[in-house]
Amino acid sequence: xxxxxxxxxxxxxxxxxxxxxxxxxxxxxxxxxxxxxxxxxxxxxxxxxxxxxxxxxxxxxxxxxxxxxxxxxxxxxxxxxxxxxxxxxxxxxxxxxxxxxxxxxxxxxxxxxxxxxxxxxxxxxxxxxxxxxxxxxxxxxxxxxxxxxxxxxxxxxxxxxxxxxxxxxxxxxxxxxxxxxxxxxxxxxxxxxxxxxxxxxxxxxxxxxxxxxxxxxxxxxxxxxxxxxxxxxxxxxxxxxxxxxxxxxxxxxxxxxxxxxxxxxxxxxxxxxxxxxxxxxxxxxxxxxxxxxxxxxxxxxxxxxxxxxxxxxxxxxxxxxxxxxxxxxxxxxxxxxxxxxxxxxxxxxxxxxxxxxxxxxxxxxxxxxxxxxxxxxxxxxxxxxxxxxxxxxxxxxxxxxxxxxxxxxxxxxxxxxxxxxxxxxxxxxxxxxxxxxxxxxxxxxxxxxxxxxxxxxxxxxxxxxxxxxxxxxxxxxxxxxxxxxxxxxxxxxxxxxxxxxxxxxxxxxxxxxxxxxxxxxxxxxxxxxxxxxxxxxxxxxxxxxxxxx
Numbered sequence: 001x002x003x004x005x006x007x008x009x010x011x012x013x014x015x016x017x018x019x020x021x022x023x024x025x026x027x028x029x030x031x032x033x034x035x036x037x038x039x040x041x042x043x044x045x046x047x048x049x050x051x052x053x054x055x056x057x058x059x060x061x062x063x064x065x066x067x068x069x070x071x072x073x074x075x076x077x078x079x080x081x082x083x084x085x086x087x088x089x090x091x092x093x094x095x096x097x098x099x100x101x102x103x104x105x106x107x108x109x110x111x112x113x114x115x116x117x118x119x120x121x122x123x124x125x126x127x128x129x130x131x132x133x134x135x136x137x138x139x140x141x142x143x144x145x146x147x148x149x150x151x152x153x154x155x156x157x158x159x160x161x162x163x164x165x166x167x168x169x170x171x172x173x174x175x176x177x178x179x180x181x182x183x184x185x186x187x188x189x190x191x192x193x194x195x196x197x198x199x200x201x202x203x204x205x206x207x208x209x210x211x212x213x214x215x216x217x218x219x220x221x222x223x224x225x226x227x228x229x230x231x232x233x234x235x236x237x238x239x240x241x242x243x244x245x246x247x248x249x250x251x252x253x254x255x256x257x258x259x260x261x262x263x264x265x266x267x268x269x270x271x272x273x274x275x276x277x278x279x280x281x282x283x284x285x286x287x288x289x290x291x292x293x294x295x296x297x298x299x300x301x302x303x304x305x306x307x308x309x310x311x312x313x314x315x316x317x318x319x320x321x322x323x324x325x326x327x328x329x330x331x332x333x334x335x336x337x338x339x340x341x342x343x344x345x346x347x348x349x350x351x352x353x354x355x356x357x358x359x360x361x362x363x364x365x366x367x368x369x370x371x372x373x374x375x376x377x378x379x380x381x382x383x384x385x386x387x388x389x390x391x392x393x394x395x396x397x398x399x400x401x402x403x404x405x406x407x408x409x410x411x412x413x414x415x416x417x418x419x420x421x422x423x424x425x426x427x428x429x430x431x432x433x434x435x436x437x438x439x440x441x442x443x444x445x446x447x448x449x450x451x452x453x454x455x456x457x458x459x460x461x462x463x464x465x466x467x468x469x470x471x472x473x474x475x476x477x478x479x480x481x482x483x484x485x486x487x488x489x490x491x492x493x494x495x496x497x498x499x500x501x502x503x504x505x506x507x508x509x510x511x512x513x514x515x516x517x518x519x520x521x522x523x524x525x526x527x528x529x530x531x532x533x534x535x536x537x538x539x540x541x542x543x544x545x546x547x548x549x
Contacts, residue, residue: 007223010195011053013079013088018050018057019191019219020183027178029075032061037073038176040148040157042133044164045180048220051160054180055129058158059095060084063123073124083123094123101132106139113147116155126155133159134166141168148174182217185209185311191219192226196239201230203239209314210244255281256291257321259362263292263337264329268366275362285358289345295322296341300334302326340365431491434459434467438508440490449482454512458504466496470504519544 012018015025031037041058043051060077067078077084086092098112112128120126130136136144148157148171159175161167183191189205189212196203211229215222225248232243255278262271278288298318301308303326309319344361351357431437438457441450452471460468471479480497487495506514520541523529533539 005224006195006199006227007048007220010198010223012050012057014060014077015057015075018054020187021050021054021180024054024178024180025075028058028061032073032075037062037156039151039155040175041159042164042167042172042175042177043158043160043180044177045162046182046216046218047162048215048218049180049182050219051162051180052129052131054178055131055158055160056087056095059092059127059129059156060087062125062127062156063087063092063094065124092123094120094125095127095129097129097131099131100135104135104137104140106137106143109136109140109143113143116147116151119152120154124154127158128156129158129160131160132162133171134161134163138168141171145170145174183212183215183219184217185212188212188215188217188219188222192222195223195226199230201233201239202237203229204241206241207239207244210241210248214248253317256288256295257317259288260292260295260325263362263366264325264333266366268363271362271366272359275359279355285354286345286348289341289348289358289361293338293341293345296334296338298322299325299329300331300338303329303331303334336368337365340368431464431487434462435508437467437487440487444486444490446486449479449486452479453483454509455507458507460498460500460502460504465493466498468498468500468502470500470502516544 015028018025041055043054045051057077060079060083061075062073063083064074064077065071065081065083066074067080069081071078071081079085079088083092087095090097096112096115098108103109116126116128118126151157157175159167159171164179189208192208192212193203196208207229211225212222214225228247229239229244232247233239255274259271259274259278262268262274275288279285295318298308298311298314299322301311302322306323306326309323309326311319314322340361344358344365348354348357348361431440438450438453441447441453456471458470460470462468480499484495484497487497523541523544524533529541533541
């Protein structure tokens with residue numbers, strides 16, 4: 001016999017077989033018991049949740065005549081009478097199924113409406129099942145309105161859709177609506193286990209949990225994956241979690257734990273090493289970020305609600321790892337990791353090289369783990385814990401206590417900027433002049449500040465602990481504060497940087513250019529250089545380099 005996939009083989013044939021839709025079954029049961037059966041039903045839910053299957057079961061319930069042929073409408077169709085059998089096989093003349101995705105126009109609906117006036121041929125009720133009804137055009141919906149509101153007594157409409165928001169309100173108001181719910185992972189895994197028992201196939205509990213989780217609440221999707229997993233069974237004779245991970249393109253959890261551990265500790269070298277191992281083993285870089293997001297979300301849930309550690313969708317190792325990290329990590333850090341991973345996933349999707357993009361994202365996140373907790377900084381500011389860092393008497397006018405670490409004091413002629421930091425530390429480098437101060441920025445690789453000081457700053461006056469400068473307006477607003485802060489850290493002495501409007505001399509860069517020009521002029525007057533230039537008229541002297549001995 002030809003093989004039938006599990007999704008078709010185990011399609012529910014009555015409401016007792018319908019998994020996870022208790023509200024719908026209870027409501028319809030009460031309606032059949034009281035005889036208050038609506039003339040139109042609207043079933044909505046995600047793909048593969050059982051909308052069309054439910055519509056066929058309702059059609060059976062409306063037309064079942066029982067084993068003896070004398071039955072009436074029932075919530076428990078027998079499944080063996082002529083009507084039930086023909087509906088199951090899809091060949092009942094009074095149960096008309098139409099795919100709205102293929103028949104979207106008003107003419108299709110008019111043809112359907114033309115048959116409504118005729119009585120059923122053999123069934124008690126004529127049932128029209130329209131799948132993906134949201135695909136109908138506006139004209140088609142309008143043509144259906146009158147008939148839908150006042151159909152003949154023996155005509156029932158059942159609509160199914162995945163896009164309830166696309167259904168006109170005028171249609172919604174004429175139907176009894178049922179929302180079919182997603183199946184949670186535990187219930188779906190249990191359903192898969194029951195089916196495997198009927199198929200005489202064994203599977204690890206973790207493997208079933210992985211398949212159920214990948215199904216995202218859809219029974220049909222989960223059964224399709226289960227079919228695929230059965231095909232992956234090897235000599236061991238059962239469905240293994242490792243095989244399911246390979247089938248789904250998931251990453252090895254132990255490697256994910258090691259990578260995430262490196263991110264938390266800021267160990268960038270180990271992070272990149274683990275990422276390369278995962279990639280070399282065939283892991284998808286984008287899937288890696290999604291797996292990390294899932295782990296961060298799981299740890300955060302445990303942090304807020306410890307009972308979340310009992311989620312069977314995660315393995316015992318994952319639950320143990322989640323509990324350990326939830327105990328050690330703050331929710332602020334977990335939230336920052338989540339935000340950066342989510343933003344990184346968006347960047348990696350559009351990057352020309354996803355592997356390089358993911359590596360840069362991991363480097364960025366690992367560096368972020370060393371940053372201070374913003375909540376702790378805010379608390380210190382509120383409690384005036386920066387007060388001891390002020391360079392002046394807290395009670396004096398203009399004291400920076402209680403303000404941000406950088407404060408500006410404005411006068412008519414100058415702007416004085418001082419950086420409030422901790423007490424100076426002795427034993428640091430001393431600054432003899434402005435040139436040596438600027439040189440410190442190059443030594444400490446503050447290249448941008450060094451270039452600004454070289455090109456934009458013009459010295460007005462220099463004294464120990466105070467530098468007065470005339471600076472171009474092209475520099476950023478925090479330029480002065482950063483200079484004072486860094487000089488204080490590097491020298492161990494408090495430095496006051498004063499911005500002056502007074503005319504000053506030339507910048508250090510301009511002075512260097514002048515000195516270089518003079519050196520070139522002096523070199524050209526050298527007899528040896530002059531003779532070389534004379535013999536080679538096209539030669540030019542552009543730079544003088546002193547060779548070390």
